[in-house]
Amino acid sequence: MPRVKRYEQLRDLLVERIDQGIYRCGDRLPSVRQWCQEQGVSMTTAQACFAALEAEGLIEARPRSGYFVTAPAHTSLHATPLPQRSQPEQRPVHVSRWKQVQTLVMGSAPHQSRHALANGMPDLRAATLLPLQRLLGQSQRDASMSHFAYDNLAGDEELRRQITLLMSHSGCMRHVDDVIITTGCQEALAIALRLLTEPGDVVAVDSPAFYGAMQMLEARGLKALEIPTDAEHGISLGALELALEQWPVKAIMVTPTCNNPLGYSMSNERKQALVEMASRYDVAIIEDDVYGDLAYTAPRPHSIAAFDGEGRVLLCSSMSKTLLPGLRLGWLAPGRYRDRALHEKYVSTGSSSTLAQSAVAEFMARGHHARHLTAMRRQYRLQRDQMRGWIQQYFPEGTRVSVPSGGFMLWLELPDGFDSIALNQRLAEHQLGIAPGPLFSASGKYRHCLRLNYASLLNDSTHAAIATIGECAKAQLVQPEDAVV
Amino acid sequence: MPRVKRYEQLRDLLVERIDQGIYRCGDRLPSVRQWCQEQGVSMTTAQACFAALEAEGLIEARPRSGYFVTAPAHTSLHATPLPQRSQPEQRPVHVSRWKQVQTLVMGSAPHQSRHALANGMPDLRAATLLPLQRLLGQSQRDASMSHFAYDNLAGDEELRRQITLLMSHSGCMRHVDDVIITTGCQEALAIALRLLTEPGDVVAVDSPAFYGAMQMLEARGLKALEIPTDAEHGISLGALELALEQWPVKAIMVTPTCNNPLGYSMSNERKQALVEMASRYDVAIIEDDVYGDLAYTAPRPHSIAAFDGEGRVLLCSSMSKTLLPGLRLGWLAPGRYRDRALHEKYVSTGSSSTLAQSAVAEFMARGHHARHLTAMRRQYRLQRDQMRGWIQQYFPEGTRVSVPSGGFMLWLELPDGFDSIALNQRLAEHQLGIAPGPLFSASGKYRHCLRLNYASLLNDSTHAAIATIGECAKAQLVQPEDAVV
CATH class of the missing domain: 3.90.1150.10 (Aspartate Aminotransferase, domain 1)
Incomplete structure (x- = not known):
């Protein structure tokens, strides 16, 4: 199980103080030394905490002056109230x-x-994307036509290796063979659903939820059991447990990190509790992590898959939100369902497009990503x-x-x-x-x-x-x- | 209904004579004028016939000498007997x-x-592919990043227009909106099957048949009803009709042109009869045409879709056999099922990869294809x-x-x-x-x-x-x- 490091706890504390308006935009923060004394931590830990906040753009170092808050005053963030907890139908319905x-x-x-x-x-106009355009052109020029053969069904090995490294930032440790490249996150979600369900089955979903996932349920003839969801804490675990007791739920489909559309990230405790609940009821979880790498905190929050020791979480993600949607470059980490996932991938689209895979792998390997x-x-x-x-x-x-x-x-x-x-x-x-x-x-x-x-x-x-x-x-x-x- | 033109009939006659050994490799053919007199046709028609044979590489023009046979003597073609007509199980089975x-x-x-x-x-090493490599690189260099946005769900319009032109060579006239770009022919076939069937349904197939299509049946829980098939004439229409009477067949899946693996192309008459039979029994046909553009005769044989006036043929094809499999560029002409096909496309992979579509459209527009x-x-x-x-x-x-x-x-x-x-x-x-x-x-x-x-x-x-x-x-x-x- 991944553990939250000490410097991350300190970072969260500082973010909370900034959000509460204790430190406002332009304010000087306590020095590293003061911070060490106040919190009883080492210099290394305090420095890591400030470095993380600087990487996130919340604070900046000014030579010989210390660290200053640069983010807008977040006291205003909660001036407008959050959307209320959703109250969807408490029964499975067709989409x-x-x-x-x-x-x-x-x-x-x-x-x-x-x-x-x-x-x-x-x-798509970010300057930090330009190296990708260069690398795409370069891999295009250098590639012989053999580059355009049928790819390995699971995808380019170097790209899969880079994706396992990326996944490790969410606390999720997977072997390169546990990742399958897909045609966007959409194919990853579709494969996961086909693995776990038959038409007529019930799938529990956070609500509101991504319309693309909703339409998938409709196309496969599945029923959605919409679980009340909170814009701050995510899916209601109490309501979910009631649903699992009452209905023959075949899969839980959630977007627990940087949720689309509500924006919340569930806490580690709640993510872990969700995995444990799924284990108790022996249900699989389909985790849509497509926005997770765009979390405003660094390091990014853990994925649900990070807490999964049984291979029951099928993690779905892609480069469509972080890089370019038109690449159609996604992935599925299917846990214990790997063999059947490969079969579904084969009959869904065969192998994936080779053109972009090596360029994106290079983009990641060089640190551009x-x-x-x-x-x-x-x-x-x-x-x-x-x-x-x-x-x-x-x-x-x-x-x-x-x-x-x-x-x-x-x-x-x-x-x-x-x-x-x-x-x-x-x-x-x-x-x-x-x-x-x-x-x-x-x-x-x-x-x-x-x-x-x-x-x-x-x-x-x-x-x-x-x-x-x-x-x-x-x-x-x-x-x-x-x-x- | 498409009609075989006069020059095509003449061409077939000459091919038959070459195959029968009447004209052997190196032989001089009758002059255009002689041919006109013998067949009672115009000079234009006779010239079109020779031009078609020259395009196929069967004959060549030598200055001031006339046309000569260049193809190997085809009298040897039938020295080895053809595989026998297949005798599969006469009942639906799981794959x-x-x-x-x-x-x-x-x-x-x-x-x-x-x-x-x-x-x-x-x-993949053909010299005639090199312009595609250049065009891919060029479209890569010239494209702004907006080129990598989510594509139109149906695919690049210019590419779809080029594909309708290509399809017209198989006698199949379709509007640009009747074509959906897919991630390879595999996705086109998978979408077609999902549109027409529910798990447990029976699909009639020619046999032997492409293993990728067989595996699709398996993944969707469909039963295959294998119809006896002949290496010269294709699927047995008599056996198919018996099957349609006996079993609740939801779709007929065939590869009628340049069949994989048997190599035959069904005659126009048999293709038309198959469409008429499907109409009588109100069954849809999934036509795999992925090798059709590689027919050794020019113009290529008609597709089954060419004989379909009711929109019950779903034509599936791709550039994987003619250009580069790694592009994953296929298409589906879904006939009357267009709206639901777009939905299935959306939930299967979202839009398709944009990178190669415009380059391939350009490759086609310039005549390289x-x-x-x-x-x-x-x-x-x-x-x-x-x-x-x-x-x-x-x-x-x-x-x-x-x-x-x-x-x-x-x-x-x-x-x-x-x-x-x-x-x-x-x-x-x-x-x-x-x-x-x-x-x-x-x-x-x-x-x-x-x-x-x-x-x-x-x-x-x-x-x-x-x-x-x-x-x-x-x-x-x-x-x-x-x-x-």
């Missing part, structure tokens, strides 16, 4: 809403072209706060907003009576769009909620877009659509 | 043998490294005859060999008592391997059969390999394995 998801993912609707506020696109993650975590964190500020400014009174612990998605809960689907129709006139709440539910809940993407660099145009969306939302609440007609 | 397929497709077995005789790899196909058809046809000659020379008496109409696979039927799985074990000592017959059957038939790949340029080393395989086969028949023990 629908493909037409709405299709509009979103097909990207054919013209109103989505102005801003990528609705979908799951990362920022770690630098890129550091830069993106800092950028997304700053943009989160900027975007939350605009929402406080322009959205209707009573709007609740998530405080993502990583990634680039905000979840908004508007006052009762608000209709996110009607809002989207209105926004089309402005060539704008959001991801409406009901896409994230099997039972059509969350009509008063919506998700916003803040990955792209925020500028005046984004600012104006958020103002417009906020005003349209206000107008709808003051003068509901049906009152207009 | 197995994943372990043996895995050994083949994982490519991890050392004996497969010396020669690619066992798997489905095309020749047509040139490459012409070159490969000629090369593979010559190599077919070379390989068949070696087999006649080295394999046991009584060995029957297919005469592929395209592609690069030979199917061998050895005398009763021969065991292809035992042969493969023996060949491992020589770092050689073949694809054993039982992989191509759900019911473990064809133990006395094997498949050989002749795509790579044949040289002394291949010659020696075939001699070794033939000798090992002979030794096994003279002195069976169990007699040794």
Whole structure:
């Protein structure tokens, strides 16, 4: 079992003090020596703590002056309340809403072209991605055509080795043979579901949940049992245990770190408790970790798989949120299901595309990937706060907003009576769009909620877009659509 | 309905005469003028006929002398008898043998490294592929990172347009929106099967059939109903009709053009009859056309989809046999099932990899693809005859060999008592391997059969390999394995 190191505990303590406003932006922190004395730790430990915070962009070292807080004052973070704990249907239901998801993912609707506020696109213009473009071109030039043969079914070995190193940062130690390269995280999730379920089976999910995963349940004829979920702590373990007692649940599908759409990361204690519960009820867990490497804390939180000694957690992830979605480069660490996972991979798409695998492996081996993650975590964190500020400014009174612990998605809960689907129709006139709440539910809940993407660099145009969306939302609440007609 | 043109009929007549030995290699053909008079056609038609034969590499024009036969004398083609019509189980059975397929497709077995005789790899060293390498590099250099966003779910529009043009050569006219880009033909087949079946359903298949498709049936819990199939004419329509009357068949899965592994192309009449039968019984057809563009005749034979006016044929193909398998670039023309096919595509892998799509579209638009196909058809046809000659020379008496109409696979039927799985074990000592017959059957038939790949340029080393395989086969028949023990 992974253990939280002493310096990480100290780091968490400092982050808490910054968040509580004890240290504000621009304040000088205690010196390393003072910090050692106060906490009774070694210089090495104190230095590691400050180095971690500096890597995260929360503090900066000024020569001969010490460390200063650089992050925005986080006292404002909780000025806007968090979305309330969800209250989905307490029974398994079939999923629908493909037409709405299709509009979103097909990207054919013209109103989505102005801003990528609705979908799951990362920022593709980051300077730290440029070495990848060079390496892709280079591997293309240098490769003989034999590079384009059918790949090893499990994927490029060096890339898998780099991925095991990456996974180790989440406390998850796996052998290179325990990783299978897939065509995006979507294929990893689909394979995991096919391994564990037959049509008609029940799958427990956190709720709201990623619409792509919801649609997978629909396509396979599975029923979703939506578990109440909290924007701060994650899936309700009590409600989950009740569900496991009451229903023949075949798999638990969760996004416990940098959750999409709620933004929370479950604590280590709760992650461990979830694994233990799954073990007691002998159920497998499908863990979607696709945003986990974009956590704003360094080192990133542990994955659920890190606490799994029985191989019952199937970890699914990809480079679609951290690098480039168009590479379609994902992976599955299928635990005890490896042999059947390889079979499913074979009949799903055969081997994976070879073109990008070696370039991405090289990008990781040279340290570019770690630098890129550091830069993106800092950028997304700053943009989160900027975007939350605009929402406080322009959205209707009573709007609740998530405080993502990583990634680039905000979840908004508007006052009762608000209709996110009607809002989207209105926004089309402005060539704008959001991801409406009901896409994230099997039972059509969350009509008063919506998700916003803040990955792209925020500028005046984004600012104006958020103002417009906020005003349209206000107008709808003051003068509901049906009152207009 | 597509109609065979007059010049194509003339071309077929000339091919028949060459195959019958009326015109032998080196012979001069009648002049265009003589041919016009003999057949009562226009100069234009006669010239089109000769141009087609020249494009296929069967004849060549010599200045001021006329046209000469360049292809090997095909009188020898039928000196070795064809494999006999298959006699599979006449009831639906579950598929197995994943372990043996895995050994083949994982490519991890050392004996497969010396020669690619066992798997489905095309020749990657063709000079006509080089422009693709340049275009891949170029599109890589020129592309901004926005090129790596999530793609349109159906795939790059220009590539889909080029594919509809390619499909028109098989008599199949489709709109650009009727094509969905997939991660190889494997994903196209998997999506088609998921659209049409539920676990436990029965699928009728030609037999022997591609092991990848067999494994798909296994993974989805489907039962295969293997229909007797002839190495010259294809699936038995009589046996298929009996099966449709007797069993609740949900889909017919066939490879009617340049069949893998038997090599035949069904005639237009039989293809049309198959579509009409499917219509009478209201069953969908999954058509695997992955080798169809490598037919040795130009223009290539019609696809079954060309005869389908009801949208009940789901055409599956890819660039894995014609260009590079590692691109994982396939497509599905799902007919009337388009909306559900898009949903299945979304939940299977999301959008497809963007990197190669525009480069391949450009490769096609500039005419490189047509040139490459012409070159490969000629090369593979010559190599077919070379390989068949070696087999006649080295394999046991009584060995029957297919005469592929395209592609690069030979199917061998050895005398009763021969065991292809035992042969493969023996060949491992020589770092050689073949694809054993039982992989191509759900019911473990064809133990006395094997498949050989002749795509790579044949040289002394291949010659020696075939001699070794033939000798090992002979030794096994003279002195069976169990007699040794």
